[in-house]
Amino acid sequence: MASDRPLAMLVLAGLLASAPCAAAFGAYKQAQPKPVPAGAIEVTEPGMLSKAGATYVLTKDISSDRTALFLASGVTLDLNGHTVTYADAKYEHVPNYGFEEGLKGWDVSKAPGAKVIPSSVHPMVGEKILQLKAGDEIVSQYINLPVAERSYDAMCAVATNKMRITINVDDENGKPISCNFTGGRERRVTPPEVKRHPELGGGVIFAHMHHMSAGKYRIRIKAETDCQIDECDIRPSLDAGVAVVGAIQPWATYNDHLKWYPCAFFDYNKKGAKGGTPAAGIPVVKGAGTVTIRNGVIRNGTVGMRTLGVQSNAKGVTVVLENVKILNAGINCNSARIAKATLRNCRFEVDTPFIINRHNTSEMNVQVGSATEVVGCEFIGGQGSFSGTCPEIHDNLFVNGQTVTNHYSISPGSGTRIYRNRFEPKIGSGIYIGRGHDVEVFDNVFKIECAPPNCEYRYSGYSTNAIRLSDYNASSTGPVEKRCANNRVYRNKIYITGKSYPHYKGYRPRAYAFFISVGGGTNYIYDNEIYVQKVDGGNGLGLAFMIGGSSNGGEIYNNKITSNCAAAWIGTDYGYGRNMTFRGNTFVKAPGTPGGVKPFILGHGGNAAQDIRFYSNTYQGWSDIFQYHSNSISYSVGWTLTVKVRQKAGGAAAGAEVVISEQGGREVFRKRADEKGVVVARLAEYKVTGRGNRTDCSAYTVKAGAAEKSVKLTRDLEVTITR
Numbered sequence: 001m002a003s004d005r006p007l008a009m010l011v012l013a014g015l016l017a018s019a020p021c022a023a024a025f026g027a028y029k030q031a032q033p034k035p036v037p038a039g040a041i042e043v044t045e046p047g048m049l050s051k052a053g054a055t056y057v058l059t060k061d062i063s064s065d066r067t068a069l070f071l072a073s074g075v076t077l078d079l080n081g082h083t084v085t086y087a088d089a090k091y092e093h094v095p096n097y098g099f100e101e102g103l104k105g106w107d108v109s110k111a112p113g114a115k116v117i118p119s120s121v122h123p124m125v126g127e128k129i130l131q132l133k134a135g136d137e138i139v140s141q142y143i144n145l146p147v148a149e150r151s152y153d154a155m156c157a158v159a160t161n162k163m164r165i166t167i168n169v170d171d172e173n174g175k176p177i178s179c180n181f182t183g184g185r186e187r188r189v190t191p192p193e194v195k196r197h198p199e200l201g202g203g204v205i206f207a208h209m210h211h212m213s214a215g216k217y218r219i220r221i222k223a224e225t226d227c228q229i230d231e232c233d234i235r236p237s238l239d240a241g242v243a244v245v246g247a248i249q250p251w252a253t254y255n256d257h258l259k260w261y262p263c264a265f266f267d268y269n270k271k272g273a274k275g276g277t278p279a280a281g282i283p284v285v286k287g288a289g290t291v292t293i294r295n296g297v298i299r300n301g302t303v304g305m306r307t308l309g310v311q312s313n314a315k316g317v318t319v320v321l322e323n324v325k326i327l328n329a330g331i332n333c334n335s336a337r338i339a340k341a342t343l344r345n346c347r348f349e350v351d352t353p354f355i356i357n358r359h360n361t362s363e364m365n366v367q368v369g370s371a372t373e374v375v376g377c378e379f380i381g382g383q384g385s386f387s388g389t390c391p392e393i394h395d396n397l398f399v400n401g402q403t404v405t406n407h408y409s410i411s412p413g414s415g416t417r418i419y420r421n422r423f424e425p426k427i428g429s430g431i432y433i434g435r436g437h438d439v440e441v442f443d444n445v446f447k448i449e450c451a452p453p454n455c456e457y458r459y460s461g462y463s464t465n466a467i468r469l470s471d472y473n474a475s476s477t478g479p480v481e482k483r484c485a486n487n488r489v490y491r492n493k494i495y496i497t498g499k500s501y502p503h504y505k506g507y508r509p510r511a512y513a514f515f516i517s518v519g520g521g522t523n524y525i526y527d528n529e530i531y532v533q534k535v536d537g538g539n540g541l542g543l544a545f546m547i548g549g550s551s552n553g554g555e556i557y558n559n560k561i562t563s564n565c566a567a568a569w570i571g572t573d574y575g576y577g578r579n580m581t582f583r584g585n586t587f588v589k590a591p592g593t594p595g596g597v598k599p600f601i602l603g604h605g606g607n608a609a610q611d612i613r614f615y616s617n618t619y620q621g622w623s624d625i626f627q628y629h630s631n632s633i634s635y636s637v638g639w640t641l642t643v644k645v646r647q648k649a650g651g652a653a654a655g656a657e658v659v660i661s662e663q664g665g666r667e668v669f670r671k672r673a674d675e676k677g678v679v680v681a682r683l684a685e686y687k688v689t690g691r692g693n694r695t696d697c698s699a700y701t702v703k704a705g706a707a708e709k710s711v712k713l714t715r716d717l718e719v720t721i722t723r
């Protein structure tokens with residue numbers, strides 16, 4: 001029986017505590033205000049910084065009830081140690097919008113089925129959620145929306161895509177309102193949002209409101225099916241702290257969002273005009289250029305919806321953020337969304353407890369189209385840390401706050417080099433290397449723990465990973481852009497904590513250093529130090545390697561893996577594992593490892609572990625190595641044979657051909673020696689099929705020209721042949 005009794009397994013704790021801090025990070029530093037230099041323009045209030053190429057310098061903190069600053073082409077904005085606060089007015093929230101105080105404040109007279117239940121039933125936000133029966137309708141108290149003629153979202157989180165709701169907003173007379181955006185070809189009349197469901201995994205539905213007068217409004221949520229909901233509020237939406245406008249993209253409804261339409265600067269479309277027409281005075285930046293923002297803080301004034309610290313959709317403009325701290329909070333409220341960026345020594349700190357659509361994996365703390373460099377930054381919180389392409393990502397701290405599936409800290413594109421970073425999620429995973437090639441991940445530190453359940457994975461297994469390598473087992477002959485191949489992960493230190501959450505019955509958390517589901521090619525994992533610690537006796541699983549749904553598990557060599565539990569599972573409940581090599585690795589059994597644990601688990605029922613090669617590995621403390629969970633097993637255990645070929649006359653026989661045959665004469669190896677006359681062969685000592693049927697194949701004949709030698713290969717061996 002599973003138990004959450006802590007075991008005396010804390011041996012690795014000391015190792016965890018002494019994990020090296022990576023070299024000095026740049027990171028954000030509070031700047032001291034300085035006098036405005038000659039030629040620069042003083043900024044004392046929000047608005048348009050419209051002079052192209054000018055340097056603007058803040059001389060005080062500024063605040064705006066909407067988007068604070070718009071920058072023209074080529075502008076440098078020096079925040080000069082000051083703070084820009086946006087969406088800063090007396091915005092009110094619906095009292096008890098998250099049901100943390102039960103039904104307090106809500107009119108449930110038309111909702112006989114309304115019942116506040118623990119979020120452990122279906123995690124969304126906080127400790128409590130609201131359950132409704134089909135036909136129930138709840139009504140909030142009135143709140144004052146203090147700013148007219150701007151965007152708000154009436155929002156409601158819904159637990160699954162099988163649940164439907166209708167969102168209405170009433171004015172102060174109890175009359176439902178609707179807002180009509182006339183700037184597009186499609187009719188966009190919202191609210192209401194009628195009979196809406198979120199995407200798979202649950203999410204936040206919203207009704208976009210705009211161009212209303214200030215005043216009192218309330219939200220009504222009707223359950224069209226039996227429902228579990230949370231976070232029912234009306235919030236200011238679509239603001240930015242600092243904006244660089246390439247275009248007005250006023251596609252702002254829930255429907256637009258689900259259709260992946262771009263949405264930017266809705267409130268700055270000229271009222272009543274065609275979509276994309278900027279309001280008077282908005283600088284629109286065309287063409288190439290650079291905009292620089294530095295030395296200060298940009299923050300939200302209220303917990304909002306769909307807001308950004310810095311937003312640029314000017315496609316040709318590189319926005320350089322240097323020594324900037326951005327703070328934001330709310331649903332889909334992130335630090336930055338920038339078409340082209342350079343990010344240096346910034347701190348991006350957001351609190352985004354849930355998301356509209358978890359399938360949009362670009363929606364992260366910082367989202368760029370492309371970045372030239374990401375260096376010295378701290379990414380704190382967010383549904384993933386950084387999305388977009390960037391050739392060099394280094395010396396950063398990533399503290400993911402992922403509560404939805406697949407929002408890894410980063411998901412690099414082909415050719416990205418990721419080094420000297422720290423990945424220390426509050427919740428979540430490190431790096432997702434998907435359908436891409438030539439990614440290099442080296443000299444990073446990862447600390448990954450089993451995550452609590454999320455809205456989508458509550459009653460099943462859910463994993464968090466330092467590194468996920470997956471092309472969903474693509475064909476190795478398919479197009480290169482569909483395959484995960486030739487990626488290299490090396491010299492990293494990876495700390496994995498397997499822990500359980502017994503409070504959530506039926507939930508099976510896992511944490512892996514590597515989760516591999518690859519068919520498209522070979523990936524290389526080497527020279528890493530991996531520590532796996534299972535900290536309790538519950539069902540939480542920790543592994544260095546989880547290899548499932550994988551026709552090419554890769555080359556895994558010269559790693560050191562210390563664990564108090566199984567180190568690797570090949571052929572798993574996620575699918576079969578085939579064709580891979582573990583060689584030259586050292587597996588260390590941590591003190592306190594329970595009896596009966598073995599370093600490798602092979603197979604899972606019908607999911608095979610086949611064609612696996614274990615060569616020249618070292619086992620410290622482990623005696624029995626393999627545990628079989630399937631009959632479909634085939635692997636070989638072998639060693640490294642180094643053949644040195646010498647000339648009879650003396651000296652190395654450079655280029656000599658070496659041929660190795662197994663007993664019975666079948667050739668198994670043929671290769672020319674290098675310039676030192678050396679050939680290295682990896683050969684099996686024995687092969688195993690089924691649950692441990694062992695066939696010896698340790699006898700080999702090595703030939704170089706006419707000379708030959710018999711060897712028995714039961715350990716790493718070096719032979720010299722003189723021809």
Ligand SMILES: [Ca+2]
Nearest residue numbers: 098125126128
């Ligand atoms: Ca809640």
